[in-house]
Amino acid sequence: MTLHTIMPLELVLQGIHNEEAEPMHEVTVKGIKMQVVPIAPGMGKIVRLLDCSLHDYLNPALMPGALIPYHTFEE
Numbered sequence: 001m002t003l004h005t006i007m008p009l010e011l012v013l014q015g016i017h018n019e020e021a022e023p024m025h026e027v028t029v030k031g032i033k034m035q036v037v038p039i040a041p042g043m044g045k046i047v048r049l050l051d052c053s054l055h056d057y058l059n060p061a062l063m064p065g066a067l068i069p070y071h072t073f074e075e
Contacts, residue, residue: 033050045067046066049062
């Protein structure tokens, strides 16, 4: 991969080896599998969609950074 940028390399690679990355969970909400970062119990911030239809990518409620309620079930 080639990256052409005027930004300093330190800024581009900032946080690439961060050991304290936010914990992500894979959840399914209304049939859409996504990765979320928990913010509060039952509430998460969408990181990315993993398994959905192409039309779901156009839904502003499912864009990365949007907050979404979800349920986790402990087994």
